[in-house]
Amino acid sequence: MGMPSLPRGRAITMSRFDRCLVPDAKRCDLADLVFIDAFGLVATASCIVAAAKAGGIPQVVLPTAPQMREHLTAMGFMNFLRDIGQEEGVGAEPSSKGDVVVPLARVATVFEAEQLSRLLWANAARWDAQVLETLTEGLWELVANALEHSGAHALLMGQVYLHGEPPDHHQRVQIAIGDAGRGIRASFLESGTQSPANDVEAIALALRYLVSSVPDPGRGQGLTTTVEQVTALEGHVVLRSGAARVTVDQSGAQAQHVEPIGGTVVGISLPLYPGSS
Amino acid sequence: MTARLEPSQHSGSRDHARELVAGLASHMAGMSVVLDCTDLVVGTPSFLDEVIKEVLVLRQADRLEIIGSSARIATLAARAAANRGVADRLSVDARGINGPERASST
Numbered sequence: 001m002g003m004p005s006l007p008r009g010r011a012i013t014m015s016r017f018d019r020c021l022v023p024d025a026k027r028c029d030l031a032d033l034v035f036i037d038a039f040g041l042v043a044t045a046s047c048i049v050a051a052a053k054a055g056g057i058p059q060v061v062l063p064t065a066p067q068m069r070e071h072l073t074a075m076g077f078m079n080f081l082r083d084i085g086q087e088e089g090v091g092a093e094p095s096s097k098g099d100v101v102v103p104l105a106r107v108a109t110v111f112e113a114e115q116l117s118r119l120l121w122a123n124a125a126r127w128d129a130q131v132l133e134t135l136t137e138g139l140w141e142l143v144a145n146a147l148e149h150s151g152a153h154a155l156l157m158g159q160v161y162l163h164g165e166p167p168d169h170h171q172r173v174q175i176a177i178g179d180a181g182r183g184i185r186a187s188f189l190e191s192g193t194q195s196p197a198n199d200v201e202a203i204a205l206a207l208r209y210l211v212s213s214v215p216d217p218g219r220g221q222g223l224t225t226t227v228e229q230v231t232a233l234e235g236h237v238v239l240r241s242g243a244a245r246v247t248v249d250q251s252g253a254q255a256q257h258v259e260p261i262g263g264t265v266v267g268i269s270l271p272l273y274p275g276s277s
Numbered sequence: 278m279t280a281r282l283e284p285s286q287h288s289g290s291r292d293h294a295r296e297l298v299a300g301l302a303s304h305m306a307g308m309s310v311v312l313d314c315t316d317l318v319v320g321t322p323s324f325l326d327e328v329i330k331e332v333l334v335l336r337q338a339d340r341l342e343i344i345g346s347s348a349r350i351a352t353l354a355a356r357a358a359a360n361r362g363v364a365d366r367l368s369v370d371a372r373g374i375n376g377p378e379r380a381s382s383t
Binding site: 109114118121136139140141144216218221222225 | 285286287289290291292293318319320321322323324326327329330349353356357360361362
């Protein structure tokens with residue numbers, strides 16, 4: 001088996017991530033990067049951790065543009081690199097946090113999610129109340145899923161986009177939770193509760209209410225309820241696990257078979273003020 | 278006898294729920310539990326499901342009464358109780374402290 005895929009590109013975002021993946025890459029080349037969103041950052045970090053697990057920490061080539069390096073620092077990426085032993089991770093403090101509401105964080109226990117939940121709440125005093133409630137619920141549920149089912153640590157980040165391009169970066173907020181674990185399909189298969197034939201089928205099962213790899217009648221609510229809340233507020237959810245990508249919005253779910261990654265990444269994109277456009 | 282639980286402001290996980298009920302007796306038949314959500318800012322489906330499982334299913338308390346909750350918490354609790362077949366032993370008084378008197382856990 002070759003090295004896992006790693007992203008490369010000028011814009012690594014929720015909608016473009018899969019077009020940026022380079023199979024069997026030996027390094028994560030971000031030299032040309034000019035924009036990355038919360039989903040792109042968490043997915044990139046998850047891919048780096050997956051590559052490290054497979055064959056050693058890959059070289060990360062940082063952006064040449066100083067503003068982009070500063071932005072990555074504000075997003076928490078430099079701290080992440082330092083934590084995994086990359087010297088490039090040592091950088092100057094950013095002059096602004098750039099609408100980052102939760103910098104990239106590595107979460108080892110669900111109790112650590114409480115601090116991030118409080119941080120999100122503290123940074124979002126002016127948001128629509130339902131948006132904040134939905135994001136915070138989603139944060140908890142998705143972190144818990146990652147920790148319980150992946151067998152790995154979770155990575156999380158949140159950012160607001162006031163003046164960017166639609167659909168994800170204009171008057172919207174995004175949070176993303178990822179891991180470099182076994183993936184949704186393996187979680188089902190190893191539990192013996194479900195036998196999805198592929199990663200698309202595994203995500204479809206995970207999206208069904210009260211379907212879980214844990215044999216308990218109340219389990220399997222968190223992801224479904226989060227998706228239900230997000231889509232009701234005109235938002236969408238992207239689920240990326242193994243070789244599958246599923247996007248869910250008010251019109252339903254769209255599935256694609258894509259380049260495989262190690263682990264799972266879930267991103268939530270919500271308008272800051274639903275119904276105002 | 279009634280035991281009273283007061284979750285922290287941000288209570289989102291099943292682990293938080295298990296920690297919250299850890300001081301309760303393991304068998305609660307004949308007893309009631311009040312979950313005071315007045316200060317709860319963030320709750321989740323998983324947190325509420327686990328509280329209901331621990332109190333009504335595993336410990337078999339006669340009744341779980343939720344007071345001071347948001348409409349959202351009330352909806353999630355009712356849904357979780359229905360999923361576990363214990364809806365008849367749950368009562369929810371959303372955003373009103375009209376339940377039992379404040380009393381310490383027994």
